[in-house]
Structures are given as C-alpha cells and as structure tokens.
Amino acid sequence: MRGILFGVLLIIWWSTAWSQETDNWKQFLRGNEGEQGHFKVTGDYMLEGSRFDVLEAYPTIKILRSIDDTHHIVRTYGDPAKEIDGLRSVNNDWKLFIKQNASKDQFYVLTTHADKSLLNPFKIIRSYPSSNTFLIQGSLKDIKTELLPRREIISISNDVFMPSVEARVIDMNLNPNRVNKVQHYFPSLTGEAEIISIQENRFDVDDIDLLNRSVLTGLESSIVDNHATEMATIIAGKGNSFITGKGVAPNASISSSDFFDAMPDDDQSYLDLNINVQNHSYGIVKTSEYGIQARAFDQSAFSNKNLLHVFSSGNDGLAVSTDGRYAEIEGFANLTGNIKMSKNTLVVGSVDTVGNIPAFISRGPAYDGRVKPELVAYSVVGSSNSAALVSGVSSLLHQQYRISYAGADMPSALAKALLINGAEDVGPKGLDFLTGYGNVNAWESLDILLDGNFLVDTISSGETKTHALSLPPNARNLKITVCWTDPPANVGDFTALVNNLDLRLVGSTNTLLPWVLDSSPSVQELSKEAIRGIDNLNNVEQITVDDPEISYTIQVEGTNLISDQEYYIVWHYEVEDSFEWxxxxxxxxxxxxxxxxxxxxxxxxxxxxxxxxxxxxxxxxxxxxxxxxxxxxxxxxxxxxxxxxxxxxxxxxxxxxxxxxxxxxSEPLSPSVGFNCADSLMIKWNESTNATNYDIYVLGEEELEEYATTSDTFLIVANKSLLSGQQLSIQPELSSGSQLLPTQTFDYTRQGIECYVASFFQTVALDTGIYLNLSLGTSYGIEEIVFQRSEFDGFVQVASITNIVSDQVDFLDSSPNQGYNEHRAIITFINGQELVLSAGSSYYLTDIPLRIFPNPASYGEPLIIITKEFEDRTPLLELMSAKGDLVHKQTVEGSQDDIPTGGLQPGIYYYRLTADNQTYSGRILIR
Known part of the structure; x- marks a missing residue:
C-alpha cells in the first residue's frame, strides 16, 4: 500500500510540482543547467511526500533537510533503487547557506559526528561537540571542493556575526510584572542557591549590587562591560545602591559566559554548574531561516531538558527584513538574529508600564510563521532589560519548584508554560506577533505552580491522551497552555516543528481549539486577530475560555511524531467578582x-x-x-x-x-559629608518630616549592614576605623517602625569634602572688588572665620565672621590691591584648633590701565601683563633697551598675557603699549 501511495504522490509531483519552475527545491537536483557533473553523487536524494509519511513508510531513510511540505533531501541506507521509488539524485548545494554580507573566510560546519579529523586540513577555530558543530577558517572555494562532497558534512554556513548588546541603560521597575508582590509575600523566594548564567561580555563583579555572588566558570569574556553589569543587576541586584538596584532574584548567584560567536555553551558546562537559566540580551545580524545557530540552541535545550535560554527580541522594530518569507514587509519579522528562530527557547519583547509597545522593539513572526516573541516584559529602553527581568522570574520559579518537589530541577517546558499561562494580554487583542502570549505576571505564574495546576505526560504518534479538568461554578477566564521541548530540526528546514501535538478542550456542548495566527506574508494577514484552529507550527498551544463550564476533558493528540514526546499542561482561572491589589x-x-x-x-x-x-x-x-x-x-x-x-x-x-x-x-533624602578628617567623619542629611529616627547603613561584604541609629540629621563618627566600609546609606524610620525610602548609597571619600572644606576661591567683580567664596562641608563646631589679604609686609585681616549658620560663607573684599591679590581664610574651631586655607590669587585693576610684573624681574623670568582698558581690543606691546633699540614686539591677547624675556640681558628697559591712538609707557628692571 505504501508503494502505491507513493506512486500516486509521484504522479502528482511530476504533473504539478515538477512543472513549477520557480520551486526552490529544483535547484538541488542533479543535471540542472550549470551544475551537470559538478559534484559527485554522494547517495543523497530528493524524495516527495509528507515528512511524516516518508519517515513512517521508509524506516531506512533519514531526512537531512525539508525544503518544503513535500520535498526532502534524504539519505538512504542499503540499496535505494530496490527499496524506494521516485528518488532523484541531488547535488551538494543543499548543504550550503552562504550570505553575501557575512564572513568571507569563517564557516560553521555541521557534521554527522564530532570528529575533528573530518575537517582536515582546515583550521578549527572553535568546537561545539554538543551539536557536532565546528567553526573553521578557509576559503569558500576550498570549502566547496574539499568539504562539501564529504558524506559526513551536513551543512556549511558563513553567518558568523559578532553579537552586539541591545540596550545600554538600566531601566528598573519590577511593579508592572508583579515581581514586587512576589518579593513582599514570599520574602524567602530570592533566588537562593540558583545560578543564572549571562552570556555576553563579563559583568563587574565589584559592583556593590553584585558583591561576592559571582561564580567563576572559565567561560568568561576578558572584556568587562557595563551592559552586562546592568543585566546582572536586573536579574539579581542586591539593592545596595538604591531601590532601583534591587533585582528580581537578589540572592541568586551569577555566572558569565562569553558570547564570542552566539553559540550555546557545552552541554556538560550547564550540568556541572547546575545552570537552568541563561540570559541572552544581545543580537546578531538578522537571517530568516533555521540555521546552525538556531539548531544549536534547540539541541542545547533538548539535551538538557531543565535548561531555559531566554533571548531579547531586539531593538530593530523599525527595520525591514531583507530575506526569507517576510522580506520587505514593514513592522514584522525583524527579530535580531538566527538564534531567535529557535523553538525550545524563550524570546522576550518589551512594553511600557501600561502595556504599550515601544516602536523600536523587534517583532515576529519567526522565519516559518511561529509566534515570536512569546512574551513581553517591562522596559522602555530596550528588550535586553525585559529578557533579563524574565530570566530573574524564571529563577524564582525554579527555586519554588525545588522547595515544592524535594530539590528537583524544573523542566524548561514547564517553566515556559508557567510564564506563558500566567501572562496578561497586552497590545493587540489576544495572541499576536508583537507581544506573543502577553506580559509576564510573576505572581500569577507562581500561583499556578503553588496550586499545582499542571501535569506532565508522554505521548506516542497517533495516540490521544485525555485529562479531566474540574472548575468551580464561579470560575472565569480559564486559560490552558501545553508546551513541549521539541527535537531539533534540520538546518534549512522550511518549518522547525518536528513533533506535532494538538491540544483540544472538550466540553459538554462543543470542542475548543487553540488560538492560531495567520502567518501569510503580508501586513494585513499578520495583523489579523487570532482565531481558533489547528496549530502545525508551534510547540506551545493555548486555549482560553471567558465563561467556562464546570468540567472539561483536555485532549492532547500526537498527530505526527518521530519519537515519543513528553509534554506539560498548565491551567489557570479567575473567579467572578474578585478584586486583588x-x-x-x-x-x-x-x-x-x-x-x-x-x-x-x-x-x-x-x-x-x-x-x-x-x-x-x-x-x-x-x-x-x-x-x-x-x-x-x-x-x-x-x-x-x-x-x-x-x-x-x-x-x-x-x-x-x-x-x-x-x-x-516618600522621597529619598539628600546626604552629604560635613567633614572628612584623618580620624573622624561627619555625614548629614535633610530632615524627613514625620521621621523619628534615621538608620545609618554601611556596605559589608555582600549587603548593607546597620551601623547606627540617631534622631538627629547628622552623625559624627569619631573613629573612622570602626567603619567596615566607605559606602553609606541613610534611611528614615517612622514611629511605627516602617522605613521610608533610603538615600542613594554614597562613598563618603568621593564627595569632594576634606576636613570641613568643599571649596574656597576668588571671583573678580569689575569695579566692585573680589568675592571670596568659601563652601564648607558643615558649620558644625566652627567658632570664627577670618579672611585675610596679602600685603608687602604679610597678610592683613579684611573680615571676621562669627555665629556661622550656613555652609556657604561669602565675603566681598571691596578694596583689593591694584594688580596682584592673594587671599586666605583661617577657620577657628570651638576646641581651639585652626585650619588655614588659600583662595589662590587673581589680578584686579580699576585705577590704572595696566600693570607689568614682577618688576624688577629676575634674568630669564617671564613677565605678566594685565590690562583693564584694552579688554575688547588687541593692543601692541613694544620693549626698548635703554638706548632706544626695539628688542621685542607682540600683541596682547585678552586681559592677561605673558611677555617672554629670553635673550634680554640685565638692565633697564622701557615698554610702550599702543591701541587706537592711545599710548601707555613705563620702565622695567631686569636683574
């Protein structure tokens, strides 16, 4: 029967498909124009028929690539001519995936097994044994002649792109995704004992929000980057810096993995470190196909069923795809990179605090019409931050699963299902290619897990599994999601789904199907609302019911499976007339x-x-x-x-x-340093209305630790050696014991305050005098401030100020010297100690038009000229010897300039300054 079936299919193929000259599968048939005899036959063939029919009919066939619904590159075992009718020989071009804008000398090579000798004599740059993939160096010409004909080579591509991060501004707000609610009602759910990997450049392990929680793996980049630090802070920040530095899982540990070429780490490294979540907040050049990288990440998740890869969708929402099915379609299909075409991972986009989608955020679908991104989360600056937030939420779910199930690891398919089923609808109504299944709601996802509203089962091809579901009479808004970790597809497959499950919800009067989207390549079709239907693309399916019945049967059918498939179903409902803050x-x-x-x-x-x-x-x-x-x-x-x-x-x-x-x-206080002397320190802050006490914290090895409590608005530390660190924070406390917002944590050594003084300088005011500007760290303990001006016989007092109540003390010296002026201040403290400060020097002229000094000057010493009359003009200065010979000439730039004296011998010289028919002269002595 199978032979007859295939005979009929082949007749149809010859009469219809074969006549369609534009079909892309024809380019791989041997004997095409320009390809005759170019490649040696390797035993690979083209075969027509449904993928699952082919596999069922011919167990000795292995599908290497599915070009479309009915055409497949296959490899046969035994004598294919005797076993299978309709095979057509193919050339080796089906293995090549070459991009014009990609690398010219580096190539990913996928092989049948991880044997490096297969690639001789090419240079191997990097190996990925978990997916039988190698990154090699060589010319395309040599690749074609030396590697392409080898039977062990499955695919070769040159899409080797340097990753780039997708946002560089931290944007912390945990409230839109209900993380704040989880942290309040489950204070012990902090990511404790979880290790979250961040694949990109290395984060700053000395950042005060990340202290002593970095796990060294040997996979780190040598480059420390602020973007990675921001991602780590969103995921697991301790909140030492401020409330906006507290991440989703503040007690989780963080590891770093270099994103050198946007490929997953080795399977064993994830297992050895017990990493169940890896964050990828970066993008690469967009390619619309199921490439080696997408397959590698699907293989990574398939090999480690507990590992969830979380990707940012990208910040190219205004870009237009240039290749693939969705080329030149505006507003869709601009996910940043082939890595995001994977199916066992989670791609996350962004929305603002009320669910609006920033225009620059990348959208789906994936290359084959699958729903991407699956989820969104808060950020208004980039999807990097949203992905990091979701990675943090995932780690909290993992921790709770361990608590609930005796330390077991949570499967990633369950983690995805919990996140997707708990999400709330935003953006276009229902399922869509902009926000996927909705905005992450950490509280709802956790609630589903705590209630145990999930199940796991395994299904075979052609089998239907049923599960009973009972609901209370007041249930509303039922949502059911099925998710499974699918076997990786072949590189270049026209769709990525391998094992196709179908979800149905059977009630007393009707059967409901999942929501599906129209993936046809046009803006109009991609913008349509979802309808109920059979989903043959995604390994996530969801059914919702606004007003459910009290009992249902959940059916899962193994429609077309190449192997038995484990799946997870989660469900959630609300109750009528409910309200919860x-x-x-x-x-x-x-x-x-x-x-x-x-x-x-x-x-x-x-x-x-x-x-x-x-x-x-x-x-x-x-x-x-x-x-x-x-x-x-x-x-x-x-x-x-x-x-x-x-x-x-x-x-x-x-x-x-x-x-x-x-x-x-409340609003945060503004702290400052009053004085920072050798042994003592004073910090101060503005008063917070209604606060009865202020708690002072010092940063310890990992977190802020309480140091002191005071009812004053300042604290004096008489012995700084008692402080465990330099980072301080002040938090007001109400009489009830509740704490208001703390100050930003600050380093008291970097506030510009030494022992009492912030700054002291002069300001020349034309025709008024010289202002002395003294900024104190604090006026606390000061008895008197005396301002002095230098004269020929030393400093003379120009002012004495007592009863000092302000930290800013200014005084006008209205009678400064004509020419050079130097001022200082003497601060006398209550304990009798004194502090002498210099304000520097300046030049002041009102009574005479110019002054040249020093006069007399030492041999070789430059002269300085200051002017009053010629501020807006450029006068000419001439120097003459005692005999009247001109020895130097220059224009005077500005109100102050230098006069070089090099080469002038000791003696008397005369100067003449001329501008606009005005002349001023005088005498200079050089000794």
Whole structure:
C-alpha cells in the first residue's frame, strides 16, 4: 500500500510540482543547467511526500533537510533503487547557506559526528561537540571542493556575526510584572542557591549590587562591560545602591559566559554548574531561516531538558527584513538574529508600564510563521532589560519548584508554560506577533505552580491522551497552555516543528481549539486577530475560555511524531467578582523610586467603576478618583504629595471596600559629608518630616549592614576605623517602625569634602572688588572665620565672621590691591584648633590701565601683563633697551598675557603699549 501511495504522490509531483519552475527545491537536483557533473553523487536524494509519511513508510531513510511540505533531501541506507521509488539524485548545494554580507573566510560546519579529523586540513577555530558543530577558517572555494562532497558534512554556513548588546541603560521597575508582590509575600523566594548564567561580555563583579555572588566558570569574556553589569543587576541586584538596584532574584548567584560567536555553551558546562537559566540580551545580524545557530540552541535545550535560554527580541522594530518569507514587509519579522528562530527557547519583547509597545522593539513572526516573541516584559529602553527581568522570574520559579518537589530541577517546558499561562494580554487583542502570549505576571505564574495546576505526560504518534479538568461554578477566564521541548530540526528546514501535538478542550456542548495566527506574508494577514484552529507550527498551544463550564476533558493528540514526546499542561482561572491589589504592597513606596508618578495596580474580574481613595489614619479618606475604570487594571497617581508617612489606599466597588496594606509615600533624602578628617567623619542629611529616627547603613561584604541609629540629621563618627566600609546609606524610620525610602548609597571619600572644606576661591567683580567664596562641608563646631589679604609686609585681616549658620560663607573684599591679590581664610574651631586655607590669587585693576610684573624681574623670568582698558581690543606691546633699540614686539591677547624675556640681558628697559591712538609707557628692571 505504501508503494502505491507513493506512486500516486509521484504522479502528482511530476504533473504539478515538477512543472513549477520557480520551486526552490529544483535547484538541488542533479543535471540542472550549470551544475551537470559538478559534484559527485554522494547517495543523497530528493524524495516527495509528507515528512511524516516518508519517515513512517521508509524506516531506512533519514531526512537531512525539508525544503518544503513535500520535498526532502534524504539519505538512504542499503540499496535505494530496490527499496524506494521516485528518488532523484541531488547535488551538494543543499548543504550550503552562504550570505553575501557575512564572513568571507569563517564557516560553521555541521557534521554527522564530532570528529575533528573530518575537517582536515582546515583550521578549527572553535568546537561545539554538543551539536557536532565546528567553526573553521578557509576559503569558500576550498570549502566547496574539499568539504562539501564529504558524506559526513551536513551543512556549511558563513553567518558568523559578532553579537552586539541591545540596550545600554538600566531601566528598573519590577511593579508592572508583579515581581514586587512576589518579593513582599514570599520574602524567602530570592533566588537562593540558583545560578543564572549571562552570556555576553563579563559583568563587574565589584559592583556593590553584585558583591561576592559571582561564580567563576572559565567561560568568561576578558572584556568587562557595563551592559552586562546592568543585566546582572536586573536579574539579581542586591539593592545596595538604591531601590532601583534591587533585582528580581537578589540572592541568586551569577555566572558569565562569553558570547564570542552566539553559540550555546557545552552541554556538560550547564550540568556541572547546575545552570537552568541563561540570559541572552544581545543580537546578531538578522537571517530568516533555521540555521546552525538556531539548531544549536534547540539541541542545547533538548539535551538538557531543565535548561531555559531566554533571548531579547531586539531593538530593530523599525527595520525591514531583507530575506526569507517576510522580506520587505514593514513592522514584522525583524527579530535580531538566527538564534531567535529557535523553538525550545524563550524570546522576550518589551512594553511600557501600561502595556504599550515601544516602536523600536523587534517583532515576529519567526522565519516559518511561529509566534515570536512569546512574551513581553517591562522596559522602555530596550528588550535586553525585559529578557533579563524574565530570566530573574524564571529563577524564582525554579527555586519554588525545588522547595515544592524535594530539590528537583524544573523542566524548561514547564517553566515556559508557567510564564506563558500566567501572562496578561497586552497590545493587540489576544495572541499576536508583537507581544506573543502577553506580559509576564510573576505572581500569577507562581500561583499556578503553588496550586499545582499542571501535569506532565508522554505521548506516542497517533495516540490521544485525555485529562479531566474540574472548575468551580464561579470560575472565569480559564486559560490552558501545553508546551513541549521539541527535537531539533534540520538546518534549512522550511518549518522547525518536528513533533506535532494538538491540544483540544472538550466540553459538554462543543470542542475548543487553540488560538492560531495567520502567518501569510503580508501586513494585513499578520495583523489579523487570532482565531481558533489547528496549530502545525508551534510547540506551545493555548486555549482560553471567558465563561467556562464546570468540567472539561483536555485532549492532547500526537498527530505526527518521530519519537515519543513528553509534554506539560498548565491551567489557570479567575473567579467572578474578585478584586486583588498588586501594587502597592506593604513593602512598597509611592512613587516607587521617589521621583516619578506611580501606578496603582490590581487584578479584577469586575468590569464596572470604583472609587479610589487614601488615608493616613483610617479615619479621614481623601478621594483620588471617584470613577476608576476597573478593567484598565491601573490608575496613575501623577503627583502624590510627599507625605513622608504611612498611607493606605482603598478601592470601593458597589459599596464594598478593598484596602491595601499600609505603604509609604516618600522621597529619598539628600546626604552629604560635613567633614572628612584623618580620624573622624561627619555625614548629614535633610530632615524627613514625620521621621523619628534615621538608620545609618554601611556596605559589608555582600549587603548593607546597620551601623547606627540617631534622631538627629547628622552623625559624627569619631573613629573612622570602626567603619567596615566607605559606602553609606541613610534611611528614615517612622514611629511605627516602617522605613521610608533610603538615600542613594554614597562613598563618603568621593564627595569632594576634606576636613570641613568643599571649596574656597576668588571671583573678580569689575569695579566692585573680589568675592571670596568659601563652601564648607558643615558649620558644625566652627567658632570664627577670618579672611585675610596679602600685603608687602604679610597678610592683613579684611573680615571676621562669627555665629556661622550656613555652609556657604561669602565675603566681598571691596578694596583689593591694584594688580596682584592673594587671599586666605583661617577657620577657628570651638576646641581651639585652626585650619588655614588659600583662595589662590587673581589680578584686579580699576585705577590704572595696566600693570607689568614682577618688576624688577629676575634674568630669564617671564613677565605678566594685565590690562583693564584694552579688554575688547588687541593692543601692541613694544620693549626698548635703554638706548632706544626695539628688542621685542607682540600683541596682547585678552586681559592677561605673558611677555617672554629670553635673550634680554640685565638692565633697564622701557615698554610702550599702543591701541587706537592711545599710548601707555613705563620702565622695567631686569636683574
């Protein structure tokens, strides 16, 4: 029967497909014009038929590349002429993937097995034994003649591109993705014992938010880059610098892996380090195909079923693809790099705080129409930050899975399913190629895991598995997601999916299918809303039901599988007339960073309006908005009054109040150094209304540690050696014990304050005098300040100031010398000690038009001329000897200039300054 079936298929092929001269599979048939006899037959052939029919009909065939739905490059074992009808010999061009704008002498080579000798005599730059891949150096001509004909060579490509990071500004806000809520209600869920790998240049291990949590692997880049430091901070920052330095998993450890050529690390390195999440916030040149790199990452995830690779989607949302199915289509298919065409990984785009998509963020679909990005997360500066945030959330889920399941590692397919099923819809309605399945909601994903709303099973080809699902009568918004880690496809396959599962939800009256998108190559089709249908592209499928029944049967069918396939199903639902606050929690401050307006956030199934109000005492309430649209899920408090106090918010819906915990409304203080003397230190800060105490923290080995508490607005450290470090932070505390926003952590040695003084300098005011500007670190402990001016017989007092109440002390010397002036200050402290400061020197002229000094001058010493009358002109200066001979001439630039005296012998000289028919003269003595 199989032979008859293939005979019919071959007749159809000859009568239809073969006549379509534009079909790209024809270029690989032997005997094409220009290719006759160019390559030796290797035993590889073209065969027509569905991929799964071919594999089922002919177990002795191995598919090496699927050109389209019905044409495949195959390798046979045994005598193909006797076993299979319809084979056509192919040349070796099917192995080549050459890009005009790519490398001219470096090539990725995929082989049947990891034997370096296969590549002799070419130079091997790098080996990837986990995927039987090598990076080699050589000419394309030699590659074609020496390597291409070899049977062990599966593919050769030159898309060797240097990766580049995709955002260079940290952009921290954990509230839109509900990480703040997880951190408040699960304070022990901090990424403890998790190791997250960051593949790019190395992060700064001495950054105060990352201290002593770096795991050395030997895979690090030699280049330390600020972008990597920012990614590490978003993922696992400790918050030592400020609230915006606290990452998603602040106790996680971080390792670094060089992104030299955008390929995964060796399988064993992930296993040895127990790395289950690796972040990739970078991009490479866009290529629209399933290339060696995409396959390598799919192979990496398939070999280690617990490893989740998280990629940024890219910041090329305004770019237009130049190759592949979606070439020249604006607004779609501009993911940055072949690595993001993989299927077992997670690609993350960006949205702002209310779910709007920045125009520059890259969009899907993948080369074959698959949904990419799968998720989005907050960032307004780049998808790098969003990917890092999702990597951090993944590590929290991994930690909770270990806690719940006796230390076991969580499979990456389950991690993906939890993240996708917990996401909330943003952007275009439903599933789309801009935001995928939605905006990550860490709280919902964690809730699914804690409730145990997931299952795992394994299915064979042609089999259907069923799972019963029961729901309460008030359930609303049911969401079900199935996800599986698919075997890697072949390089160049027209679609990446290998094992095709189909999800169905069977109710009492109908059967619901997953949401699918139209992947046809046009803006109009790609912009369409999702419809229910059979998904033959993705290894993630999702069904949603707004008003579900109380019981369902979940069906999973193994439609076309080349091997048994493990899969994970997760589900989640809400309940009718529910309301729950997401932000602020009892650990939050508004505004979250003390600077910009923050959004109240909630989750609800109400679609009515509510009244939002706040109180300080739970007695008097101030209404912020009497008609909040609850379905928005947020409301912005644009200009909250800086109450520096505890506040509680309330949403009243149909007369029922829903209150937050007490949170704080405050702004950070501004610390400064009063004095930094050899043995002692004074730090000070502005008063925070309602604060009863101030806690002073010093940075220890890994985190800030409490050093002292005071009710004053300053702290004097009499013995600096008692401090464990130089980084300090001050945090106000209310009488209730609640803490307001801390100061930015600062290094007291770098504030420009030495022992009391910040600066002391002169400012010349024309026709007024010379201002003396003295900036103190503090006036604390100062009894008197005396200003002095130099005269011929020493310094004379020009002012004495007592009762000093300001750190800025200014004085005008209204009678300075004509010409050169030098000032100093003497600070006398209450304990009798004195500090003498110099303000430097300046020149002042009002009564005479010019002055030349020093006079007399030493032999060889240059003269200085200062002028008053000629500030806006360029006068001519002439020097004459005592005999009247001209010995030097120059123009005077500006109000002060130098006069060289080199070559002038000791004696008397006369000068003449001329400008606009005015002449000034005098005498100079050189000794």
């Amino acid at each position: 997401d932000y602020p929690t009892g650990s939050d401050n508004m505004p979250y960073n003390g600077e910009t307006g923050s959004y109240f956030r909630w989750s609800t199934t109400f679609d009515s309006n509510g009244e939002l109000a706040y109180t300080l005492d739970e007695v008097d309430w101030t209404v912020l908005n009497a008609n909040v649209n609850l379905s928005d899920g947020y409301w912005r408090w644009h200009n909250p009054p800086m109450l520096n106090n505890q506040v509680k918010a309330r949403m009243t819906i149909d007369g029922v109040p829903y209150e937050t915990d007490f949170f704080t409304v």
